[in-house]
Amino acid sequence: MEERQRAPFGSWPSPFVAAEVAAGKVSRSALQIAGGAAVWLEGRPEEGGRQVLVRSGPDGVPVDWSPPGVSIRSRVHEYGGGAVTVSDRTVVYVDQADQRLYRWMGPDGGPPEPLTPGGPEADGARYADGRWTADRGWFVCVEERTADRSGRRLVAVPADGPPQVVMLVGEQDFVAAPRPSPDGRHLAWVGWDHPDMPWDASTLWVGRLESTGGVPRVVGAERVAGGHGVSVGQPLWCRDGGLVLVSDQSGWWQPYRLPPGALDVPDGALVRLCALEAEFHAPDWALGQATMAELPDGSLACRARVDGRDTVVVVPVGKAASDHPPRVVPQPCVTISGLAAGPLGDRMALVVLGSTPDAPPAVSAADAAAITDPTAPAGGRPGWERLSAPSSAPPDGDVSRAAPVVARTAEGPVHGLVYFPTSSRWTGPAGALPPLVVFCHGGPTGAVEPGFDPLVQFFTSRGLAVAAVDYRGSSGYGRRYREGLRGRWGVGDVDDCVAFAVALADRGVVDGGRMAIRGTSSGGLTALAALMRSDRFAGAVAWYGVTDLEALARDTHEFESRYLDSLVGPLPAAAATYRERSPMHHPDRLSGAVLLLQGLDDPVVPAAQSAEFARALEAAGVRCRYRAFAGESHGFRRSETIRAALEEELAFYGDILGFEASPGR
Numbered sequence: 001m002e003e004r005q006r007a008p009f010g011s012w013p014s015p016f017v018a019a020e021v022a023a024g025k026v027s028r029s030a031l032q033i034a035g036g037a038a039v040w041l042e043g044r045p046e047e048g049g050r051q052v053l054v055r056s057g058p059d060g061v062p063v064d065w066s067p068p069g070v071s072i073r074s075r076v077h078e079y080g081g082g083a084v085t086v087s088d089r090t091v092v093y094v095d096q097a098d099q100r101l102y103r104w105m106g107p108d109g110g111p112p113e114p115l116t117p118g119g120p121e122a123d124g125a126r127y128a129d130g131r132w133t134a135d136r137g138w139f140v141c142v143e144e145r146t147a148d149r150s151g152r153r154l155v156a157v158p159a160d161g162p163p164q165v166v167m168l169v170g171e172q173d174f175v176a177a178p179r180p181s182p183d184g185r186h187l188a189w190v191g192w193d194h195p196d197m198p199w200d201a202s203t204l205w206v207g208r209l210e211s212t213g214g215v216p217r218v219v220g221a222e223r224v225a226g227g228h229g230v231s232v233g234q235p236l237w238c239r240d241g242g243l244v245l246v247s248d249q250s251g252w253w254q255p256y257r258l259p260p261g262a263l264d265v266p267d268g269a270l271v272r273l274c275a276l277e278a279e280f281h282a283p284d285w286a287l288g289q290a291t292m293a294e295l296p297d298g299s300l301a302c303r304a305r306v307d308g309r310d311t312v313v314v315v316p317v318g319k320a321a322s323d324h325p326p327r328v329v330p331q332p333c334v335t336i337s338g339l340a341a342g343p344l345g346d347r348m349a350l351v352v353l354g355s356t357p358d359a360p361p362a363v364s365a366a367d368a369a370a371i372t373d374p375t376a377p378a379g380g381r382p383g384w385e386r387l388s389a390p391s392s393a394p395p396d397g398d399v400s401r402a403a404p405v406v407a408r409t410a411e412g413p414v415h416g417l418v419y420f421p422t423s424s425r426w427t428g429p430a431g432a433l434p435p436l437v438v439f440c441h442g443g444p445t446g447a448v449e450p451g452f453d454p455l456v457q458f459f460t461s462r463g464l465a466v467a468a469v470d471y472r473g474s475s476g477y478g479r480r481y482r483e484g485l486r487g488r489w490g491v492g493d494v495d496d497c498v499a500f501a502v503a504l505a506d507r508g509v510v511d512g513g514r515m516a517i518r519g520t521s522s523g524g525l526t527a528l529a530a531l532m533r534s535d536r537f538a539g540a541v542a543w544y545g546v547t548d549l550e551a552l553a554r555d556t557h558e559f560e561s562r563y564l565d566s567l568v569g570p571l572p573a574a575a576a577t578y579r580e581r582s583p584m585h586h587p588d589r590l591s592g593a594v595l596l597l598q599g600l601d602d603p604v605v606p607a608a609q610s611a612e613f614a615r616a617l618e619a620a621g622v623r624c625r626y627r628a629f630a631g632e633s634h635g636f637r638r639s640e641t642i643r644a645a646l647e648e649e650l651a652f653y654g655d656i657l658g659f660e661a662s663p664g665r
Contacts, residue, residue: 004427009434009463009511010659012426015395016461018650021454022642024391028361030288031338031353034086038344038351038387039065040363041072041084049637053084053091056363056387058345067104067112071096074128074287076144076152077174077559078603078634081286082129085139092130092139099126101139101157115139115157116165123147125165129176129287132159133209134184138216140168142175142287151558154178154189156216168218169207174198174559176287179235180209181243186263187218188235188243190226190284195562195570199283199445199475199482204232204245206263224258225249225270231479233281238294242317244273246281246292252478253281255292255302257317274315274326278304279476283445293341296348297372301329303336305476308404308415309450310336312352314371329371331364331384332356334402335451341368351387355451357401363388394452397424400460402450402468407496407503412484414496415477416469417448418504419460428463435657436510438501438537439468440519440526444485444493444567447476458646462662464653465510471496471526489567490549490581491533493526498534514538514657516592518649521605521634522546528583531590538656539593539623541649544605544634547613548584550575555606584609587616593623595652597645599632625652 027043038056043049051073053066066072066084073096074083084093091104092115100122102112116127123145130141138156143165145151153170157163169175172191176198179188187209192202207221225247226232233253236244241260246253247270255273262269274280280302282289291303300315304326310333313326333354340351348368355361363386370382400422407414421434428434437459441448448468456466470476471493473485485492497517505512517537519527524545531540546552553564553571569577579585594617598610607628614626627648629641636642654661 004423004425006429007426007463008659009421009428009432010654010657011662012421012423012461012463013662014423014458014461015398016454016458018458018643018646019639020392021458021646022639024360024454025639025642026360026391028353028363028388029081029337030084031290031340031351031363032086033340033342033344033349033351035089036343036345038340038363038365039086040338040353040388043637045637045639045642051083051096053086053093054388056344060387062387062389065106066091066093070112074126075099076126076128076142076287078557079286079559080128082142082288085130085132087132094127098122101127101130101141103159114163117163129178131178131180133180133216134182138166140178140180140187140216142178154218166215168216169205169221176284177233177235179237181237181241182239183241185209188237190233190235195565197283197563197566198233199231200566201228201230202226202232204235206243222263224263225256233284234289234292236292236294238298238317240298244292244294244300244317248281248479250275251480252277253279255280255300255315273300273317274302274313276304276306276313276326277478278306279478280304282447283443283475285443290338290340291336293339293350295341295350295372296368299372301339301341301350301371302326303339308417308448308470308476309334310354312336312339330382331366333451335361335449337361355449357450358394358399358452360391360452360454362386362391394457395424398422398461399452399457400466404450405467405500405504407500409496409499411472411492411495414469414471414500415474416467416500417450418509419456419466419468420509421460421463421465423461423463426463433509433511434463434465435514435516435653435659436465436467436501436504437653438497438515438517438527439466440471440493440497440517440523441468441474442519442521442523443475444471444473444489444522444526445475445482446523447474455646459650462650463659465504467500467504469497469500471500486566487569489522489564490525490529494529494533497526498530498536501536512536516540516653516657518542519545525549525583528590528594529581531592531594532583532586535591537592539595539652541595541597541652542610543597543636543645544599544602545596545610546605547582547609549578549582551584551609552605553578557603560604584613584616587613587620587622590617590620590622593652593656594625595648596624596626597648598626598628599634599636600628600630601632602634604634
């Protein structure tokens with residue numbers, strides 16, 4: 001093995017070049033099984049962020065399976081999700097360009113057919129998260145009307161005839177996850193009202209699905225789970241007519257079941273299927289979340305997050321939680337975003353979308369029989385076959401793997417991951433410690449992910465340590481931890497990130513005199529506020545970050561327009577608190593330099609916030625660099641944008657932490 005050379009931390013030549021990292025940030029989502037194949041969406045930075053439907057091929061080579069040139073993306077709630085539904089070889093998708101629903105029968109089935117009206121009749125409507133009724137006559141989905149701000153409702157659109165929209169459910173502020181039962185008799189869905197977010201309080205409803213003159217309608221809706229102080233999600237009909245859902249009424253998002261024939265008995269008929277203190281669900285920022293799948297024997301394959309790491313477990317449905325513990329399925333992923341089960345070619349399979357510690361998100365499948373067979377040897381590992389195209393393999397010895405760390409503070413434990421500098425060719429000067437960059441995730445109900453992320457490796461392979469902090473308010477640790485930020489956004493999250501960084505410095509694993517902090521979206525507020533509440537960081541980087549809480553509450557989109565009621569306080573009574581915690585109103589209090597990276601088409605955090613804040617910092621004598629990107633929204637999708645942002649960020653750290661940044665190999 002070649003001896004490693006010594007060079008200053010931060011200046012190491014790296015195999016993770018910004019252009020390749022940007023091009024390699026391919027996202028994968030919307031995993032399904034249909035027509036004997038696995039299908040999923042790929043977001044491709046090299047194609048301007050275009051979302052393409054991909055289908056696993058019988059020869060092991062995946063193929064594109066959406067109309068040429070079309071980008072499949074919904075803008076419901078601005079975060080979208082649930083933009084495509086595939087059954088057999090019929091694809092129903094949302095065209096990003098006009099937000100209409102289209103049906104497409106595949107490459108040999110002719111051009112796409114619109115299912116919803118266009119032109120003035122569309123009235124700014126957006127669609128998402130749909131399913132066919134049992135007879136395939138109607139497609140039931142979420143509709144959001146933006147032109148008249150009339151809200152969101154469940155609608156049905158016909159499979160045949162001219163495009164039309166029939167309203168089914170519209171009593172609540174928000175609706176999601178409409179799921180017709182396999183026998184065609186019922187419709188299940190989730191709803192919630194302002195000021196709650198779906199992870200605060202939401203309700204699972206079931207109504208009878210009837211028809212009048214061939215037109216569907218929902219009657220006799222009953223609440224079957226959720227309500228005040230309880231969050232529910234992911235209704236899933238089983239083959240025997242039972243209904244599975246996820247509820248956090250125990251303090252953890254766990255699976256429950258409403259047995260067949262019990263649909264008219266609310267609450268009391270629910271059976272908790274698993275008592276494991278783990279999160280089987282995540283905050284519904286995007287529609288269409290699917291982390292449970294019914295296996296051939298009727299059991300459930302579930303993604304369960306324990307201590308910040310995902311596993312796959314099999315949960316029996318015939319017994320209560322105390323009668324039968326879940327069984328862990330050996331598989332390599334530590335971050336999992338989707339599960340599906342069904343016929344794959346000539347076999348029944350479980351398909352997983354997830355990432356390992358040293359490889360980006362991929363789609364893999366294993367025989368369902370190997371997972372459900374009770375005679376399989378304990379600890380036996382089913383064979384996993386990769387279905388998605390392989391990504392370029394990271395160089396051996398250059399990947400930093402997440403190390404879980406818990407920092408003890410006066411307010412309680414703070415969870416996080418630490419990535420130490422890693423290189424096969426370079427090491428730091430003798431006796432020196434690496435600089436630290438603290439990553440603040442968005443949400444703030446998001447969570448750090450232990451799976452491979454080339455953006456993290458971009459920094460660690462150059463000699464920087466990275467700490468990704470699950471500050472209080474993060475998901476993945478139960479409802480109590482998630483609610484730890486209520487009324488404390490801009491304070492509790494900041495203090496936790498500072499405490500985590502200081503704990504690492506006190507342990508002697510990073511250079512406490514050379515630390516920076518960065519965040520995306522709400523994490524941008526956390527990073528910037530850290531310069532207000534602490535002098536431990538030399539600077540902060542905000543990607544489309546919040547700078548003015550009052551402006552955010554006033555200008556943001558409908559989905560989040562009341563989110564700050566719980567995070568900060570209701571307006572106008574809490575106006576003074578909003579101003580006190582907003583970096584916009586205290587530019588002179590920032591103790592370090594600032595880099596602002598902003599999309600000009602951002603409807604969540606409007607670009608005017610960042611531009612105005614940059615001017616305020618300049619007037620206050622604070623070093624600030626502001627760069628805006630045309631055509632980018634809330635979350636950068638284009639490879640040229642990601643590349644430019646990474647290069648700006650690396651140069652910024654070199655400037656404030658005192659090293660000469662090496663842009664390439």
